[in-house]
Amino acid sequence: MRRLRIGAAVVVGLAILVLAVVQLWLMRPGRPRLMSAREALLSRQNQELVKLAAAAENGTLLDFKGMLIVVDQLLVQDLLRAVTPLEADVGHGFHVRIDSADTAFGDGVALVRMTGVASVGGASVGSQVTVLAAIDVVELHPISGVLECRVSILGVEAQDARALGYNDPVGRLTEALTRGGLALLLGSLEIPVSVEDRLSIPAVESKRLQIAAEDLPLTIAVQQVKAFGGRLWVFVDAALAPRPAKSEAAS
Numbered sequence: 001m002r003r004l005r006i007g008a009a010v011v012v013g014l015a016i017l018v019l020a021v022v023q024l025w026l027m028r029p030g031r032p033r034l035m036s037a038r039e040a041l042l043s044r045q046n047q048e049l050v051k052l053a054a055a056a057e058n059g060t061l062l063d064f065k066g067m068l069i070v071v072d073q074l075l076v077q078d079l080l081r082a083v084t085p086l087e088a089d090v091g092h093g094f095h096v097r098i099d100s101a102d103t104a105f106g107d108g109v110a111l112v113r114m115t116g117v118a119s120v121g122g123a124s125v126g127s128q129v130t131v132l133a134a135i136d137v138v139e140l141h142p143i144s145g146v147l148e149c150r151v152s153i154l155g156v157e158a159q160d161a162r163a164l165g166y167n168d169p170v171g172r173l174t175e176a177l178t179r180g181g182l183a184l185l186l187g188s189l190e191i192p193v194s195v196e197d198r199l200s201i202p203a204v205e206s207k208r209l210q211i212a213a214e215d216l217p218l219t220i221a222v223q224q225v226k227a228f229g230g231r232l233w234v235f236v237d238a239a240l241a242p243r244p245a246k247s248e249a250a251s
Contacts, residue, residue: 037132037155037156038155040132040154040155041109041111044134044154047108048108049107049108051108055226065237066235066236066237067195067235067237067238068234068235068236069140069233069234070233070234071147071191071231071234072231073105073110073230073231075191076103076112076135077101080101080103081100081101083186084099086098086116088181090173090184090185091177091184092173092176094118094172095118095120096117096118096177096185097117097118098115098116098185098186099117100114101114105227105231106229107228108228110134110225112134112135113130113132114130114131114133115129115131116128118158118164119163119164120165120169126163127158127160127161127163128158129159130157131177132154133152134151135150135151135225137152138222138225138232140193140222140234140236142218142220146190146192146193147190148188148191149232150188153178156170156174157170195236200216201213216240218238219237219241221236221237223235
């Protein structure tokens with residue numbers, strides 16, 4: 001087990017080193033600055049890989065006391081492709097149509113990559129864009145059987161930024177998507193799961209043992225989320241809900 005933990009930490013550590021070298025290479029003097037979307041993704045991956053490396057070294061990478069829900073990236077990708085194309089006015093005069101989407105859950109980031117066309121001011125011609133986003137917040141709704149995943153913007157890449165106007169149009173489009181535009185396009189992702197929010201104990205009737213049936217409510221809450229190996233690992237705490245206090249009999 002110790003050897004397994006060390007091996008996982010070494011692999012993650014090498015990945016951090018590679019990302020750090022790439023970041024330094026991108027920032028070297030005299031080299032044109034790349035799109036901020038790529039830099040944002042590399043920075044986020046570097047931060048998350050540091051956390052994964054520490055968890056692997058401490059033996060807590062898959063340490064949980066409640067429930068573990070595992071979501072494959074292909075499932076999320078299929079859900080996204082089922083609702084495309086997506087189209088909306090996202091703010092700042094921009095109109096975006098998303099034609100395709102894919103996912104990559106690794107390096108600590110649940111990456112969602114969406115491609116389509118953006119235009120401004122009602123123009124008939126726009127630019128092909130790639131929107132990089134990540135699943136950040138996950139909530140579990142046991143009653144409806146839905147794992148709700150909210151997506152945040154990492155950045156936008158435009159094939160022809162000049163077609164979107166002047167004065168940093170890519171930056172303005174990124175800001176529009178960050179400030180509610182993505183919600184107008186996509187909203188939250190709802191993944192169907194089966195989680196009971198009650199513990200039902202059947203009655204036991206025998207000569208020597210009698211147990212009354214009982215239905216105990218549970219409190220279900222997402223504790224943490226990790227992304228690696230092409231999957232989203234959702235750690236869930238489950239506990240018996242506190243019983244309501246019985247009112248004292250009137251004296």
